[in-house]
Amino acid sequence: MQEQFAQNKQHFEFTGKGWEYFRIWIVNLLLTILTLGIYSAWAKVRRLQYFYRNTRLAGASFDYHGTPIAILKGRFIAFGLLLLYNVTLKFNPILGLAIGLLLALVMPWLLMRSLRFKLYNSSYRGLRFGFAGQTRGAYRAFLLYPLIAALTAYLLAPLAHQRIKQYQFDNSRFGNAAFKFNGTVKGFYLIYLSAFAVLVGAVLLAFALARMASPQDMAGSIVIGVLIVGVALLVVSGLFSAYMQNLVWGNTVLGEHRFFSQVSARRLLWVRVSNFAGIMLTLGLFTPFAAIRMLRLQLESMGVESSGDMSGFIADQQQQATAAGEETAEMFDVDISF
Amino acid sequence: MSISPSDDRVAATYYDGRTAAGRVVMLSVSSSDLLLHSETEELRWPLREVHISERLGSTPRLLTYAGGGHCEVGDHAGLERLLDHAGISKGWLDKLQHSLSWALAAMVLIVVAFFAAYRYLLPWGAEVLAMRMPGVVLQQMGSSTLETLDKFALQPSRLDSARQQELRDAFARLKPLPDVQLQYNIIFRSSPGMGANAFALPDGTIVLLDELAELTQDDSEIVAVLAHERGHVERRHAMRMVLQSSAVGLMLAWYVGDVSSLLATAPAIIMQAKYSRDMEREADEYAERTMQFNGLSPCLLASMLDKLEAAHLAARKDAGKLADAGKRDEMTDYLSSHPATQERAASLCPAK
Numbered sequence: 227m228q229e230q231f232a233q234n235k236q237h238f239e240f241t242g243k244g245w246e247y248f249r250i251w252i253v254n255l256l257l258t259i260l261t262l263g264i265y266s267a268w269a270k271v272r273r274l275q276y277f278y279r280n281t282r283l284a285g286a287s288f289d290y291h292g293t294p295i296a297i298l299k300g301r302f303i304a305f306g307l308l309l310l311y312n313v314t315l316k317f318n319p320i321l322g323l324a325i326g327l328l329l330a331l332v333m334p335w336l337l338m339r340s341l342r343f344k345l346y347n348s349s350y351r352g353l354r355f356g357f358a359g360q361t362r363g364a365y366r367a368f369l370l371y372p373l374i375a376a377l378t379a380y381l382l383a384p385l386a387h388q389r390i391k392q393y394q395f396d397n398s399r400f401g402n403a404a405f406k407f408n409g410t411v412k413g414f415y416l417i418y419l420s421a422f423a424v425l426v427g428a429v430l431l432a433f434a435l436a437r438m439a440s441p442q443d444m445a446g447s448i449v450i451g452v453l454i455v456g457v458a459l460l461v462v463s464g465l466f467s468a469y470m471q472n473l474v475w476g477n478t479v480l481g482e483h484r485f486f487s488q489v490s491a492r493r494l495l496w497v498r499v500s501n502f503a504g505i506m507l508t509l510g511l512f513t514p515f516a517a518i519r520m521l522r523l524q525l526e527s528m529g530v531e532s533s534g535d536m537s538g539f540i541a542d543q544q545q546q547a548t549a550a551g552e553e554t555a556e557m558f559d560v561d562i563s564f
Numbered sequence: 565m566s567i568s569p570s571d572d573r574v575a576a577t578y579y580d581g582r583t584a585a586g587r588v589v590m591l592s593v594s595s596s597d598l599l600l601h602s603e604t605e606e607l608r609w610p611l612r613e614v615h616i617s618e619r620l621g622s623t624p625r626l627l628t629y630a631g632g633g634h635c636e637v638g639d640h641a642g643l644e645r646l647l648d649h650a651g652i653s654k655g656w657l658d659k660l661q662h663s664l665s666w667a668l669a670a671m672v673l674i675v676v677a678f679f680a681a682y683r684y685l686l687p688w689g690a691e692v693l694a695m696r697m698p699g700v701v702l703q704q705m706g707s708s709t710l711e712t713l714d715k716f717a718l719q720p721s722r723l724d725s726a727r728q729q730e731l732r733d734a735f736a737r738l739k740p741l742p743d744v745q746l747q748y749n750i751i752f753r754s755s756p757g758m759g760a761n762a763f764a765l766p767d768g769t770i771v772l773l774d775e776l777a778e779l780t781q782d783d784s785e786i787v788a789v790l791a792h793e794r795g796h797v798e799r800r801h802a803m804r805m806v807l808q809s810s811a812v813g814l815m816l817a818w819y820v821g822d823v824s825s826l827l828a829t830a831p832a833i834i835m836q837a838k839y840s841r842d843m844e845r846e847a848d849e850y851a852e853r854t855m856q857f858n859g860l861s862p863c864l865l866a867s868m869l870d871k872l873e874a875a876h877l878a879a880r881k882d883a884g885k886l887a888d889a890g891k892r893d894e895m896t897d898y899l900s901s902h903p904a905t906q907e908r909a910a911s912l913c914p915a916k
Contacts (some may be wrong), residue, residue, distance in 0.1 A: 228829055246621035253660050256670040259677045270660075272620065280622035286577070286586060287636065317704040351586060352579030352634055401584065510802040511671075539584035 235486075236536065237529040238345045240522045242280040242516035250276055251514035255296075265559055267298035278348065281525055284536040292347040293420035300343075335361060336367035353541055359397035384414035391474055401539040403481035409473055418468045428458030464495030475528055482533050489527035497523050572649060574642035576627070576635040578602070591635065591643075593629075593650045598627065607633075611650060618658050620893045621785075636850040644791025679756075680691065682812075689838075694858050699767075702746075702803065710855025713771070721752035722774050726753050730765035731772070735790050739852075746797060750790065752777075760875045779871050788851060788865035801843045848908055861878045861891040863913035874906045 254269035273366050278288040307329060314350045317321030345357040371386035378489050395407035432451030439447035468491035475487035497519050504512035530536070577586040578600055589600045589607075598614055600607040600891070625643055628634040637643045647653075660666045696824040722729065732750055740748075746768035753760070754774035762772045770793045777786060796802065850863040 227849045240769075241622070243621065249664065250620065250661050252667045252670045252674075253657075256674050256677070259674060259681075276620045276623060279620060279626075289626060317701060353584050353586040537583070537585035541582045 234532050235529060236284045236532070239282040240280055241282065242277060242378070242518045242523040243519060244518045247302050247518050248511075248514045254493045263301075264298065267294040267301060270294075270297055270525050277521060281321050281521075283530065286351045286536075289322055289349045290347055291349060292343065292558055296343070300340075311387060330369070334364040338364035340392065341397075350400065351539070352400040353536065353539055358399065359393060363393050384418040385411050387418075388414045392526075395474075395478055397426045400480055406479045407474075407477060408479065409477035413473050413477070417466065417473060421466050424465075425455075425458055428455050442501040442517070460499070461495060464498055465491045467491075468494045468500075471528075479537070480530075482534070484531045485528065486531055489524060493523055534552065572603070572646060574637060574639050574646050576600075576637045576668075576827070578635050579633060580606075581632045583635065586636075589635065591637070591646060596650075598650075611652075618655065619662060619738055621662075634760070649699065679685065686808050686811055687804070688805040690811070693807055694803035697800070698805055699746075702767045705803070705806070706765040706769050709765050710751075710769060710771070717757060718753040718755050718771070718773075721754050723752055723777060727777075731777065731783060731786060734787050738787050738791060738854065738860075740794070741798075741854055741857055744794075744798065747796060748797070758880045760872055762789050762793055764797045764802065766797070766800070766806075770794070770797075773780060775875075776872070779875055780868060782864070784860060785864045785868040785871075788860070788862075789868050791854040792847050792851035792865060795847030798841070798850060799843070799846050801847065804843075813857075831891050844908070848912060852912055863915070866909035866913035869905050869909050869912075 233330050250272060254265070254272060257265040258269050271290065271292055274290040274292065278290040281288045281518040311322060311329060314325050319509035336356075338361065342360060344356040348355045367390045371382075371389045375381075375383040375386040388409060391409060392407050395405045398405040431456045435454075436444075436447045436451050472487045473491050475485045476487045478493045501512070501519060505516055573590045574592075576589050576591050578589045587602055589602045592599045592601070593611070594650055597612050598609045598611050600609070606641070609627075609629045609631070615626075615628045615630070617626040617628070619625065619640070622640065623792050624636045624638045625640065626634050626636055660670075723731075731752075735748070737870050748768045748770060750770050752774065753771055756775070758773060758775075760773065760776040760779050762770060762776050764770050768791055772786070776789065780786060796884055848865070855862045855864065
């Protein structure tokens, strides 16, 4: 039984190489600057294609199909909105706030569109992913729950986080197979509470040290206190990312295939800290290497456990028949990350 | 290893786009068609309907057929040979992205592009934008700057209202050049920290400090300085500085990836900013033309510049004795970015 399980355990492989990506990255950067940012849409497609095609599962790679023009349109829209907001906020704060509110109101819809674009334009083994989320659900996940979380002094933030992930995954599909998210609210609370506990512990420790210190050593103990809290924040951010990835992917199912994720928090923290140092020391030239290192760590600690065959998927008939999904998805892309 | 005709076949994985099952096929090119041979069938795709993905590092390349389905090819060298046979050449971008020398050249070009943009494109763009800025924006920026200055740097004027009116009248008698665009309004303040100074806000408000008004007995010298300030406003120097700094801030925010720090506040920029030499020269020329237009001598501005420099040098000497010398030095640095005062005075008043 155990053996059979192990046989069907497939890890993601990431074959991207730092030097290879560096060349693509630097040319992308140059052309983006020379075209005053216009090329950034083409650069994004190349970057994602490089990442997707270097991501392999069960011997086949992923691919990205977004068209630069659609991405460019989305960037123009986003840039225009941001500029409008910032300029009006500067010269007419009340109008600016009104526009900010309006932006918050359309944000869930934009997020839904962005998910649809991203998934529709991703493929594996020649089959497209898809996103069937509706506007109603988007407003519930991206506006209602965050609002509730804010109103309860973030006591319900883990619940809101779980609902967002649920909306994202439960509406995603690959070919005709649906994703299902089984992460419990309890799991989210455990991660949030442990992160909170470590931070509170660090702050208490810092205060205790400050109280023990004699008045002359006050300045020194403040520095040490700030250092303790800073290190704790860094550690917590690493733990949080790692545990969250493990929780989210460990509870995701696609048809009869179950994902798993076992990224080590210690290694994630190390990659993050060394990436930051590398980027600072090389004035940004390390950025492409940093991206490759992080992706390798995150992807290679993930995989799929399946009882069936990875090639058993078939295309979504509805999507093929109407092609309407394609049209609406191609209209524009909005760059919003989670 | 020799290349025999059988090397013109390249192994690939074929996906039909309807199922996730991949099949191993051999690819070859015959006239203008791409052939896919498998154990059971042979597919024929017209090459012009096949999209060939560009090389991206060592990632597999994809041949996508418009009629549905695609092939994944891992054998780069083999595919290159096949494409060479079919007469399909690589694009320039393809070469760029895979050569180390181009990567290094790109690094150098990026630095050059940044420098050129900062030195030439930015001032030009800021000028074009500033000259077209609607009056409402100039007004808002002027009043918010004044508010901030009043809060942190300026004190009420000690001049009595009769003296203030006298100076206002003197300035009102100075006919503006025909192409003048804005309404001007002089307000009076004092500031021991800033010393003898006058500065123009984007909306045409000119702030005249008591310290400057007390520097001379000759009101037409003060008027000359005001004409210089009017040059700054008419040429939108303050607005241009704000736009330039904002653009730099925007770039930095984009690079660092933090959008919350966007748009540094205008008052801070105007307070800290020193006009460039070109801007000072422009304002001097504007003042010169205004003076001549009114039948006044530009030498009035020249002599005022000398007095200002003397006053600031004296202030700096005093400040040197103070403990917080560094701070005061910054505040009294009014003339530091001005082209050497003597040079400016000479150009305004060659006879002297």
